[in-house]
Amino acid sequence: MKARVTVTLKSGILDPQGKAIEGALRSLGMNGIASVRQGKVFEIEIEGTDRAGVETLLKTAAERLLANTVIENYRVEIVG
């Protein structure tokens, strides 16, 4: 089973890297970009077919290591 865990900064948390990327996109002449927030994507392969079990496992992984829930949100998706 393949899964994806997406970790993003919570709203209100300053993201200086996102701001720098936003500025770089504007300087490339890409108008209309209102804001950019940077995050992380983890592509994970898991053995087993129990979707509920896999979701629980990945939520635990996100809570315990992949995300710092003080500043970040996470989303778990099973993609195939």
Place this chain on the structure above:
Amino acid sequence: MNSAVLVFPGINRERDMARALRLISGREPAMVWHADTALPAGTDLVVIPGGFSYGDYLRCGAIAARAPIMEAVRAFAHEGGLVLAVCNGFQIACEAGLLPGVLMRNAQLRFICRDVYLRVERSDTPFTRGYNAGQVIRVPVAHGEGNYIADGETVARLEGEGRVVFRYASPDGMIDPDWNHNGAMNAIAGIINARGNVLGMMPHPENHVEAVMGRTDGRGLFAGLVDHFAQAA
């Protein structure tokens, strides 16, 4: 004072720290590998040194914070043992839940390696008893992620309980955005936990302890700790 310095893969300031501890306490610190599960018997002070544990992968300090030795450190702190966490150590302590908040990327996005001025906010902790409250000390920083943030409630609690012990300041002790090199909230450079036995700080006091280094401003922190244990004995 018997010290234990934790060693994680990628840490590179553990020998500076050990040298400062040896010089000022007169005892050889134990170097404790991250995969160990126990601290040496009789440890008075645990030091989480600076460096780049696990190459700062994932988030600074995130992987080291989950190392086997950290369970022992958590138990040690829970029993009131003193923990000094410097630079990457501060990041590790926050990731491990020993201290609140997070060290984010410096506001200017640059790695900053230079001396800064710190205002010592209080002298009634085991870590700061070698200084006077309001005293300004000059110590080096070397970090890319030292911008302390926490939610409003946490910061209000830290301030209300007097748990901010070091702040970035001007040479005459004024809190000024121009002297807050990394953009930390309330110019926070170092905090203690609620019990007052865990200190996390971004600057490196261990690098200003000998005349040959140009300054000895960091010595007060270690001398104060030695004094604390001498008084307790």
